[in-house]
Amino acid sequence: MADQSTEKATPEKKEQKPQIVFNEKGKTDQEKATCPRCGWHPTDKPAAPDADMQEYLRCALGGKLFTKVYPLYDGKLKLKFRSVNAAEAEFINKVLMKNDFDSDIEVQDMALKAKLLFYLVSVETPEGEEVFEAFSLEEFTVTAVNEEYKKRFGTKDETLLRSINQTFQIFLGLQQLLIAGGFDSNFWKGAGPF
Numbered sequence: 001m002a003d004q005s006t007e008k009a010t011p012e013k014k015e016q017k018p019q020i021v022f023n024e025k026g027k028t029d030q031e032k033a034t035c036p037r038c039g040w041h042p043t044d045k046p047a048a049p050d051a052d053m054q055e056y057l058r059c060a061l062g063g064k065l066f067t068k069v070y071p072l073y074d075g076k077l078k079l080k081f082r083s084v085n086a087a088e089a090e091f092i093n094k095v096l097m098k099n100d101f102d103s104d105i106e107v108q109d110m111a112l113k114a115k116l117l118f119y120l121v122s123v124e125t126p127e128g129e130e131v132f133e134a135f136s137l138e139e140f141t142v143t144a145v146n147e148e149y150k151k152r153f154g155t156k157d158e159t160l161l162r163s164i165n166q167t168f169q170i171f172l173g174l175q176q177l178l179i180a181g182g183f184d185s186n187f188w189k190g191a192g193p194f
Helices: 029-033 048-062 086-098 105-121 143-153 158-181 186-191
Strands: 067-072 075-082 119-125 127-129
Touching: 029 075, 048 067, 048 158, 067 158, 075 158, 086 105, 105 119, 105 143, 105 158
Parallel strands: none
Antiparallel strands: 067 075, 075 119, 119 127
C-alpha cells in the first residue's frame, strides 16, 4: 500500500466539451442537419432490405413490375403497391404538365391522386381484400382521375387514407433506394442465387 503522503497531487483536468458552432440562423450544424421528427442525419446511409433488393432485381431482369405488401397495425391492414411501367409514368407526367393548375399544391394533389390510381394494387382488411384495377391510360384526364379517386377512396375513413398515402411515400422511397443501390458495388452481394 502506497503512502498517501508521497503521492503527488495532480491538478484536476477540466473536461473539454466539443465546441458548438452556430450557423447564421442560430442553430447548430447538427440540429440543422438532423430531422426533428425521426432523428435521421445525412450521414446515415439508408439501405433497402436484402429481400427487397433480391425481388427488385428479379423483377427488373424478368421484365415484371416490382410489388411490395406493407402490413400495418399488426397485420390487420395490408397495402400492396406496384411500380409503374414506362408508358404509365410518361403519361402521368404529360397529363400533369399540359393541364393548367392554379398552384403547385394543386399539381401535387393531382399527382398523388393519379399515382395512387396506378400504384395501389390492393387494400386488405379483416373484412376482406379490395383489389383495384390499374387505371386505364385511355381514360386518363384530370376529371377522370378525380372521379375515380372519389369512387375508390371517397367513402374511406380519412385516417385510413392517410395511412395509405404515408405508406405510398415509403414505397416510393424504397424504389429510390433500390435504384440507387444498383450503383453500389455491394448490391449484387444481396441479390442472392436465382
